[in-house]
Amino acid sequence: MVSKTTPIRKTEIALFCIPWKTSCQRWWSKKSVFYRGIGHKEKRATLRKQKRSFLSMGGASEIAGKPQKMTIYGTSLLAFCVVCGLLLGRFLGMAVGLEANVGGVGIAMIMLIVLGAKLQAKGLMGSNASGGVIFWSSIYIPVVVAMAASQNVVSAIRGGPAAILAGVLSVGVCMALVPVLAKIGAPKGGSAFPDKKP
Amino acid sequence: MNDLLNASSSVFREYSIIVALASVGGVLWVSYALANNIGNGRLHGSAVAIFIALVFAYIGGLSTGGKKGLADLEWFAGLAVLGGSAFRDFTIVATAYGVRLEEFVKTGLSGVVSLLMGVFLSFAVGAAVAWGFGYRDAASLTTIGAGAATYIVGPVTGAAVGASSEVIAISIAAGLVKAILVMILTPLAAPFIGLNNPRTALIFGGLMGTTSGVAAGLAATDERLVPYGAMTATFYTGLGCLLGPSAFFLAMRFLVGQG
Numbered sequence: 437m438v439s440k441t442t443p444i445r446k447t448e449i450a451l452f453c454i455p456w457k458t459s460c461q462r463w464w465s466k467k468s469v470f471y472r473g474i475g476h477k478e479k480r481a482t483l484r485k486q487k488r489s490f491l492s493m494g495g496a497s498e499i500a501g502k503p504q505k506m507t508i509y510g511t512s513l514l515a516f517c518v519v520c521g522l523l524l525g526r527f528l529g530m531a532v533g534l535e536a537n538v539g540g541v542g543i544a545m546i547m548l549i550v551l552g553a554k555l556q557a558k559g560l561m562g563s564n565a566s567g568g569v570i571f572w573s574s575i576y577i578p579v580v581v582a583m584a585a586s587q588n589v590v591s592a593i594r595g596g597p598a599a600i601l602a603g604v605l606s607v608g609v610c611m612a613l614v615p616v617l618a619k620i621g622a623p624k625g626g627s628a629f630p631d632k633k634p
Numbered sequence: 635m636n637d638l639l640n641a642s643s644s645v646f647r648e649y650s651i652i653v654a655l656a657s658v659g660g661v662l663w664v665s666y667a668l669a670n671n672i673g674n675g676r677l678h679g680s681a682v683a684i685f686i687a688l689v690f691a692y693i694g695g696l697s698t699g700g701k702k703g704l705a706d707l708e709w710f711a712g713l714a715v716l717g718g719s720a721f722r723d724f725t726i727v728a729t730a731y732g733v734r735l736e737e738f739v740k741t742g743l744s745g746v747v748s749l750l751m752g753v754f755l756s757f758a759v760g761a762a763v764a765w766g767f768g769y770r771d772a773a774s775l776t777t778i779g780a781g782a783a784t785y786i787v788g789p790v791t792g793a794a795v796g797a798s799s800e801v802i803a804i805s806i807a808a809g810l811v812k813a814i815l816v817m818i819l820t821p822l823a824a825p826f827i828g829l830n831n832p833r834t835a836l837i838f839g840g841l842m843g844t845t846s847g848v849a850a851g852l853a854a855t856d857e858r859l860v861p862y863g864a865m866t867a868t869f870y871t872g873l874g875c876l877l878g879p880s881a882f883f884l885a886m887r888f889l890v891g892q893g
Binding site for chain 2: 514515517518521522525528529532534535536537538539540541542544545546548549550552553566569570572573575576577578579580581582583584585586587588589590591592593594595596597598599600601602603604605606607609610611612613614615617618620
């Protein structure tokens with residue numbers, strides 16, 4: 437007996453696949469089905485709004501009825517920037533063959549400035565989250581005092597006249613140069629502080 | 635009585651960072667009171683606090699013979715944590731929050747110039763002093779010169795060029811003297827060198843370079859200047875470690891012969 441099965445043609449495969457494919461697509465991007473009929477721009481706006489409300493969801497406390505983000509979010513952002521900056525600084529040091537960190541703090545500062553400004557523009561940094569950064573910047577002076585209290589002052593003084601003279605002279609010469617360098621390429625119209633004290 | 639002391643000692647030891655927070659707050663409170671009442675407002679409270687802290691560090695170092703100032707006393711070990719590089723860098727970065735990026739970009743070039751000038755000048759001055767004290771070999775001259783940059787550049791360079799441990803000790807001491815002097819002198823010198831705006835703060839950070847000195851000195855002058863000075867100072871030590879054992883050592887060998 438010769439079975440008379442008709443050979444499956446390519447067009448048939450294609451016809452079978454098309455509905456399968458579209459249903460897959462639908463399942464995969466439910467949103468696109470859900471928002472069908474709404475204009476492209478509005479759709480994206482709605483999605484963005486949903487995303488934002490999701491991102492700014494967390495936070496237990498409320499101030500004046502408004503849900504507030506947790507303070508740790510700001511501190512966490514700060515810590516994230518510091519870790520990334522220090523890593524990059526370390527890699528930069530490695531790249532030039534050094535056992536030292538090259539500009540890690542500077543990189544972290546730029547990251548915090550850029551990320552902070554972006555998140556603030558999107559309204560994702562509430563006053564609580566900002567507070568999580570500002571607290572640490574206000575704890576700066578105590579940290580510096582603790583740092584001063586743990587300096588090796590004894591060995592600085594006992595370092596002998598060579599060490600003291602080298603230190604004193606380099607400080608003197610460099611401080612004297614500050615106004616000289618500041619004059620080179622100074623902007624016109626004075627040098628007032630750009631922003632007022634917060 | 636002895637039991638009581640032992641019991642409290644264990645609390646102080648285990649919670650030394652909390653003790654540090656409490657004592658630093660106390661020192662700051664006293665310092666601001668002193669600055670407001672005695673200094674006629676001319677002295678910045680944090681400048682007084684830093685000076686008191688340095689005196690304490692001297693006393694602590696004398697009584698224990700350690701390297702970490704007051705933090706060598708068991709009860710105050712937390713000071714080394716609170717004032718260590720982790721918290722220092724963390725809080726320095728935090729001070730940049732809310733600063734506009736353009737402020738940094740605008741002074742970019744003068745920042746770079748000040749960095750190069752700062753490293754080179756400190757190095758030259760240090761090497762000249764070393765020459766004056768009778769050192770004639772390239773390794774010693776380079777190491778003491780590097781120490782005049784920062785107390786990290788000194789030993790890093792010294793180890794790389796094979797300087798003697800005595801010379802390395804001098805270079806570390808030179809760097810420490812510099813850091814401490816910058817802490818104390820910055821608020822006093824600020825009016826004379828025009829240190830009252832972000833631009834000069836950036837240049838100041840690049841010229842001085844010692845992160846702890848710049849951090850404390852600017853804090854005692856005007857807290858708003860801190861992120862700018864710290865921004866350039868953070869590149870200084872790396873640059874010094876890069877140039878010290880290479881360019882400066884070669885230049886020294888060229889100047890004084892193979893030594």
